[in-house]
Amino acid sequence: MHATIDAQRNAAYALAALVAAAGLYFVFFKKDEPAVAGEKRKTKDLSALEGDEKTVASLVQEAGGSLYQSDLVAKTGFSKVRVTRILDKLENDGVLERKRRGMTNIVVLR
Structure with missing residues (x-):
């Protein structure tokens, strides 16, 4: 039972890290289009x-x-x-x- 909860928690942390990394990429490295x-x-x-x-x-x-x-x-x-x-x-x-x-x-x- 604890193994399943730990696996789900680890998957949630990995997903959160992936979303945070994608957000940082778009904030700092995305080239702005000219107005x-x-x-x-x-x-x-x-x-x-x-x-x-x-x-x-x-x-x-x-x-x-x-x-x-x-x-x-x-x-x-x-x-x-x-x-x-x-x-x-x-x-x-x-x-x-x-x-x-x-x-x-x-x-x-x-």
Whole structure:
């Protein structure tokens, strides 16, 4: 009976040590991925776009390739709904993508 309890206790200690070692590895040795704003941006040819789509894409490009969606609303003067619909079209065309960050979106050129 005591042998079984000792074996289970030893297995629990080994598992705890393994989890602790994995945690330490990820804390100290895992390479951090660059933030969205720090990534290198490609210059995108926006000449095929027209009107409001070109305005929105140009603002994102001028901001270094990424911009909060709320900042786009403020800079363009368009309504939130209009900006969302323009971004939907540009996202479907593969010009940009939106990444969810908390309660807002970051708009990033592809």
